[in-house]
Amino acid sequence: MFIRHSFPIYGSLSNILKGNPFCMEVLVDSWPCFEAVLTRPLVISKTLSDPLTNSYSFFLRDESKIQVVLEQIDWTKAFEVQTMQDSFRHALEIEATQRGIAMEISLLKTYQESLNEETGGKQKQRNQMYRETCISPIHAPIVDGSWSFGGSPASLNYVSLCLKSMPSSCVYDSEGIPVSWVLCDHYGAMRVLYTVPQHRRKGLGSLVSSKLAEAMRGQGMLVHCHVEEENIPSQLMFKSLGMQETTSRLLWARCDLKGTKD
Incomplete structure (x- = not known):
């Protein structure tokens, strides 16, 4: 289930193990049994308009952890979020609205x-x-x-x-x-x-x-x-x-x- 619903997390871990060329890090709420996992940039780009480098992904077993994840995002700079859990769209929209930030959200079909x-x-x-x-x-x-x-x-x-x-x-x-x-x-x-x-x-x-x-x-x-x-x-x-x-x-x-x- 973890891999099937979180290709971005799996890809992040794979890249980190191969030298971490995109400078990402992985956070979990606890170990070895975790309910939330987040990948984020190790170093936030100084360029305000760089959502490609400032990229986040997450996977939650416990949906109540979403606010903890959202607090880990640097909302002062351009960024993107990718997750296979599309049920969190509403939570992202609410957070962006409360912060006065315009956000574009897409849902893409996934082929394996x-x-x-x-x-x-x-x-x-x-x-x-x-x-x-x-x-x-x-x-x-x-x-x-x-x-x-x-x-x-x-x-x-x-x-x-x-x-x-x-x-x-x-x-x-x-x-x-x-x-x-x-x-x-x-x-x-x-x-x-x-x-x-x-x-x-x-x-x-x-x-x-x-x-x-x-x-x-x-x-x-x-x-x-x-x-x-x-x-x-x-x-x-x-x-x-x-x-x-x-x-x-x-x-x-x-x-x-x-x-x-x-």
Whole structure:
């Protein structure tokens, strides 16, 4: 139950054990029997508008512990919260309202690789026009520029860190230009899947996703992703790769301090 309802916690622990490139720490209310677990940044970014680095996740066995968790968040700076327990949406909204802070909240469907299948067995046949490999960090500006949350120094720094420390997958055209890619975020989820418009409808999204799943399995990671409810094409693609929708959704709360009351 713990892993199924808390992929972000599991991903945080995995990253910490691998050198902690995203500088996270884990707090529990008691040990070894705990009712609440929280991951948070070891060092709060000095940049006020950096919710990607100031990231929190939590898992509660005892729902009455939610106020304790909310008190651990630095509400004076931009931040994000990710949890698989979407029942806490109301508690986050109330806390943000009481503090006069504008918060954007999304619920994303979660897909996990079936334990009975391997996504690698459903890869698209390679097209000789393209070269498959991981994404070089030198291409971080291209990746960041395609991302709906990109376009800032903070997002570029985050993407660069992901490319340096997490597995990724990319196909390049004959001139060495990235045309389709996907990477892993700091919680170990597939993220930032993108194919440039002129190269779409060629199965490249499926190809890079299946190659990344293969790399994630090789590193002992849980192969999973979160998809917006309205993004039907991506949902169908991940299903075609053998991934199954879970009963848990990702609650993603984001506060960038815009619209915050004085």
